Amino acid sequence: MDDSLNSWFAREILVHEGALMRYLRRSWFRREEVHDLRQEIYVRVYEAAARSRPTQPKSFMFTTARHLMTDRLRRERVVSIEAVGDIDALNVSVDEVTPDRRLDAHQELKRLADAFDRLPDRCREVVWLRRVEQLSQKQVAARMGISEKTVEKQIAKGARLIAQYVHGDRHAHRHTRAGEQETAIELGHDQ
Amino acid sequence: MTSSREIEHIAASWLARRDGEHWNERDQRRLDAWLDASTAHRVAYVRLDAAWQQSGRLQALGAGWRAGGVPPRGSWATPHTGAPALAQPHPAATPRGWRAATRRRSWPHARLLAVAASLLVVVTLALAWHGYGAVEQASYRTAVGELREVQLADGSVATLSSDSRIRLTWSRRERHVDLEQGEAFFSVAKDRARPFVVSADARRVIAVGTRFAVRRDAADLRVVVTQGLVRLESDGRPDGPHQATTLLPAGSVAIASDGGVVVHSGTVQQAQEYLSWRNGFVSFHDTPLATAVAEFNRYNQRKIVIDDARVGAMRVGGNFRWSNTDAFVRLLTRGFPVKAAARGNTIVLSPR
Numbered sequence: 001m002d003d004s005l006n007s008w009f010a011r012e013i014l015v016h017e018g019a020l021m022r023y024l025r026r027s028w029f030r031r032e033e034v035h036d037l038r039q040e041i042y043v044r045v046y047e048a049a050a051r052s053r054p055t056q057p058k059s060f061m062f063t064t065a066r067h068l069m070t071d072r073l074r075r076e077r078v079v080s081i082e083a084v085g086d087i088d089a090l091n092v093s094v095d096e097v098t099p100d101r102r103l104d105a106h107q108e109l110k111r112l113a114d115a116f117d118r119l120p121d122r123c124r125e126v127v128w129l130r131r132v133e134q135l136s137q138k139q140v141a142a143r144m145g146i147s148e149k150t151v152e153k154q155i156a157k158g159a160r161l162i163a164q165y166v167h168g169d170r171h172a173h174r175h176t177r178a179g180e181q182e183t184a185i186e187l188g189h190d191q
Numbered sequence: 192m193t194s195s196r197e198i199e200h201i202a203a204s205w206l207a208r209r210d211g212e213h214w215n216e217r218d219q220r221r222l223d224a225w226l227d228a229s230t231a232h233r234v235a236y237v238r239l240d241a242a243w244q245q246s247g248r249l250q251a252l253g254a255g256w257r258a259g260g261v262p263p264r265g266s267w268a269t270p271h272t273g274a275p276a277l278a279q280p281h282p283a284a285t286p287r288g289w290r291a292a293t294r295r296r297s298w299p300h301a302r303l304l305a306v307a308a309s310l311l312v313v314v315t316l317a318l319a320w321h322g323y324g325a326v327e328q329a330s331y332r333t334a335v336g337e338l339r340e341v342q343l344a345d346g347s348v349a350t351l352s353s354d355s356r357i358r359l360t361w362s363r364r365e366r367h368v369d370l371e372q373g374e375a376f377f378s379v380a381k382d383r384a385r386p387f388v389v390s391a392d393a394r395r396v397i398a399v400g401t402r403f404a405v406r407r408d409a410a411d412l413r414v415v416v417t418q419g420l421v422r423l424e425s426d427g428r429p430d431g432p433h434q435a436t437t438l439l440p441a442g443s444v445a446i447a448s449d450g451g452v453v454v455h456s457g458t459v460q461q462a463q464e465y466l467s468w469r470n471g472f473v474s475f476h477d478t479p480l481a482t483a484v485a486e487f488n489r490y491n492q493r494k495i496v497i498d499d500a501r502v503g504a505m506r507v508g509g510n511f512r513w514s515n516t517d518a519f520v521r522l523l524t525r526g527f528p529v530k531a532a533a534r535g536n537t538i539v540l541s542p543r
Contacts (some may be wrong), residue, residue, distance in 0.1 A: 006237045006241075007238075009234070009237055009241075010237065010238075010241035014237075014238055014241055035195050035196055035199075036194065036195040036196075037196070039195035039198070039231055039234065040195075040231075042234040042238070043230045043231050043234055046230055046233065046234050046237075048228055075280065108245075108440075109248060109251065109252075109438055109440055110438070112245060112246065112248055112249060113249075113252055113438075115246075116246070116249055116252075117264040117265060123254065124261065125261045127246065127249075128262075129261075129263045130210070130248055131246050131249050131250065132249050132250050132252070134250075134383060136211075136212055137210065137211040137212060138211075138212055148211070151206075151211075152207045152208060152210075153204075153207070154209055155206075155207040155210055155211075156200070156203035156204045156206065156207035157203070158241045158246075159203050159206050159207065159243045159246075160199060160203045160239065162242045162243065162245075162246050163238055163239045163241075163242035163243075166242045166245060166246075167238070167242060169437070170540070185269065
């Protein structure tokens with residue numbers, strides 16, 4: 001694995017995930033596809049960066065997002081005029097769209113603590129014992145009186161949820177609800 | 192085609208398996224093959240792994256957690272950050288109460304001169320069976336104008352500023368440093384099993400492996416963090432078993448006083464300025480002369496005295512060698528409407 005590429009990716013791209021998700025939710029009309037769009041954007045950015053690192057990673061990511069959405073709309077050919085019109089609205093400058101700056105170390109830790117607190121009880125306990133008290137998975141299982149397999153599952157879950165919360169998807173619910181309503185009205189599925 | 196959510200779940204289970212004890216080379220080869228199969232797999236894995244790595248910083252939250260077991264939710268108090276009064280990392284920009292405290296504290300120092308004149312670092316070592324095991328104790332002190340670097344038994348290094356005193360109590364559970372007076376900078380060796388705790392009366396600063404300085408000023412405590420992360424805890428509030436804690440990452444300058452904790456989060460470089468004493472300097476930026484003089488007096492037996500409020504309110508800036516009081520005074524008399532007169536073991540500044 002190319003470690004320098006991976007750490008570049010974490011440092012320059014993943015930190016903007018919260019902004020990216022908000023942008024996608026606001027711009028894309030089918031909420032259930034946002035997760036998939038995000039993956040596609042990451043793939044494009046990662047592959048481009050493997051060839052040569054973009055000088056402005058954040059802008060590059062948002063440009064990629066815009067292109068991807070435009071491509072998909074063209075391919076679909078089922079989209080209303082309104083939705084296509086929205087694509088032009090996407091051409092706002094990145095900084096307007098994403099006012100949140102890079103977090104300082106302090107906020108980052110706060111976010112991590114919040115993310116940790118949002119984990120379900122059992123998951124939270126497993127993560128604490130493993131990550132803070134540095135027990136092995138086996139020791140965690142013994143301490144909690146559960147199977148090692150369960151510990152492993154909780155760690156997988158913990159990793160997913162922490163990634164979701166830490167990479168900035170903190171207000172997912174509020175945003176999506178609002179987004180869903182709007183797009184339900186605008187959408188012109190005419191075929 | 193596998194959906195992005197499914198890929199994420201698969202990536203998570205790979206990560207969890209790799210995190211376990213049964214991971215072997217064959218597993219690694221299989222993981223590598225899975226990662227190589229598609230960039231989508233790879234980005235999903237990199238994303239989760241980055242977050243999981245980051246979660247290791249939770250250790251900072253756990254450092255010194257006493258209760259054992261998982262702390263209840265919301266145990267991490269958010270410090271009050273970005274106080275405008277602390278926008279610049281220099282004495283002039285600190286709040287009024289802090290400045291007053293600086294002045295107050297320099298006078299007791301004068302009374303301590305006789306004691307400090309001994310210039311001796313007193314070290315006592317004692318071994319005792321105490322609670323959880325062997326306890327090792329040692330005390331270190333510096334005289335006025337002396338800096339001292341002390342290598343501690345665990346590999347940590349303590350740098351004592353002028354006229355300072357620390358007492359160490361090392362047990363199997365904790366590395367405890369009592370800051371009895373003055374200021375000290377600590378470069379802490381990592382030891383997860385034994386948190387490094389610096390206490391001053393009812394306040395504790397807790398670290399695992401990091402660099403920070405702690406300074407007492409009358410009732411106030413100042414903590415400057417230049418690497419890693421520390422927790423600041425205060426006792427004395429009878430409202431529940433979990434005291435409010437303040438997390439201080441590198442770049443923080445925190446002042447704990449009766450009114451609470453004020454934190455300025457800046458760059459590490461800004462925080463370093465508070466620690467230039469270690470290289471023999473004091474730094475001022477638009478600092479009232481009274482504050483600058485109090486700072487000088489921390490380090491020198493021969494004290495500068497200001498006999499006029501207008502002189503004390505003048506603003507000075509620059510880096511000065513704290514050992515060279517004469518040069519500082521000379522610069523003042525050249526550049527400001529100030530005259531200096533020697534009186535006994537003091538230098539008196541008055542308007543010209």
